[in-house]
Amino acid sequence: MDMFLQFLVTGIMLGGVYGLVALGLVIIYKSSGVLNLAHGAFLLVMAMLAWTLADGMGLPMWLSIVAVLAVSVVLGYGVERVILRPLIGQPILATIIVTLALGFFLEGVAIISWGGDIVSYQKFLPREPFTWGPVIIPQAYVWSFLVAIALFILLLVFFRYTKYGLAMQMVSEDHQVARSLGVNVRTVFAQTWILAVMMAAIAGILYGSLHPLSMEMTHLGLVKAIPVVLLGGMNSLAGALVGGLIIGVAEVVGAGYIDPIIGGGFKDVVPLILMLLILLIKPYGLFGWVRIERI
């Protein structure tokens, strides 16, 4: 029972991190209808950039975080302007391939710039684990979870009560209606991408405080975040968080009990199997908007 409780709590904390990563994906889908398969690569590049600034050049951690956020503004705007805007009317396959290609491009650049090594941040979060009854949780996990919840609440408020958030939701539903109401669709797209890349930066840095940074982080965006987003529903912020929790718990509990039988590596496949199941049973996810097809 103790082991199960440990798995459960670790899974919830891990799920918070996954939810954080997935929030970035949901933001982009919510306003432009594009599933950003390059999110994992953004995570990697932003995290490595923060490492270069903090450890390579010796800046204090908070300053490198601010610098990385500034870079992510530029990067988000650049990506939207150069790559995504020409593809606005194109069929969905084009956007899928373009985001995948963008992800590979960033991964290639990361390997060229940082050499494929495994590096670690200096510890900027306290190290002692929390102990809560029989359960031991590294403190970094708890902080990530809290940041995920905080960001989720902020985004909820942003999308519902500020005019920028409302404009984003309007644009995701219908471009013509949004334009007729005076919303500049191109500006909204740019704002969305900037916001999403900033979220990727935060998620990447937090993830980097939990695990050593390696080129495998791009994997995170594809293999872990996409099942979360599909499980929760692609338009839903709450779905990203709930989906993240479910996938996190399923992964840790499943791996904990099944790995010893099969021999390792099962935890990478659990989110994918869950994703296949949800695609077969409820394709739009738990909280997603169901698309009604008419001829």
Next chain:
Amino acid sequence: MRPTGTYDTSYARDMAIVRTPLQWGLLVVFFAALIVYPHFSGQYWLSIATLTGITLIAVFGLHITTGLCGQINLGQSAFMAVGAYTSAILTANLGAEWFLLALPFAGIMAGVTGLIFGAPSLRVKELYLAMATLASQFIIVYMITRMGFLTGGALGFRVPWASIGGLVFDTPVEIYYLVAGIAVIVGLAARNITRSRVGRAFIAIRDNDLAAAVMGVNIYGYKLLAFFTGCFFAGIAGALWAHYLTYLNPDQFRLVDSVWMLGMLIIGGMGSTLGAVMGTVFIELLDVLTYYISPALSAAFPQLPTNVTWAVSLVVFSIAVIIFLVFEPRGLSHRWGIFKASYRLWPYGY
């Protein structure tokens, strides 16, 4: 845009792929060039040609699934792996002479796997289907790695040379002829599917599957058939890959390879068989180019890491795909069509 002066006097002429004597002549020259290619190509370019041929077979399969029928398949590399391991296990355990049987069986196994992982296409479309096939890419490779007792897992699997009758394909030239022959047959099959009833059903489903269903096309059956055919060709390509490299490892079949093949299809032009050929050749030549410029790059920038060749080819490939998607989404075959139309109409402008 027809060549000038051609008109159809029979149904067969209307459906013909090759219309004029000039086109027949060019076709014969092309086959002659294929046959004599090994004699003046050198070892390296022969291996490039063989690899291009193997990839081309898999891309033809992808052309049928994604280009003709519109079902996005992000897991083609994993289906190649299924075919590769099937043929490898059969020939290793039963003997290399079984290759003639192992090859179609590899295709069938890959096709059946394609049916299983293509089943979501009955419920979901487009983006969600792409995600389901993405999952299949990882799950299949994971299962191959785990089933070490059969496949050798991460340690790899030694594959015997293929042999048909008494002829053992163990020199590069013989393998090239095998691959080239099968690639030509598969290309002809893919082109023929386009002008058959099945092909018309695929195209109808791609353009608007609800309308196709209303017209009486059995979309469920044809979607599954598209997946089966595409993965069948992938399985054959995988089997040839196995017997060419004679060493299999799950790391040879990554997501990057699947996306690479989709990229080839898109760069070449999605709806046409010629596009598949042009895209594959273009990307392979790009790969050769990065192979040549990487040493120069490493010499010019000494602080680059040693595995820069891989990263540079990744960067070059992604830039090529992005540029094509932004500037010419209909691909090289569309440009080629414009060129043909312009010289057929010359000196008129339109």
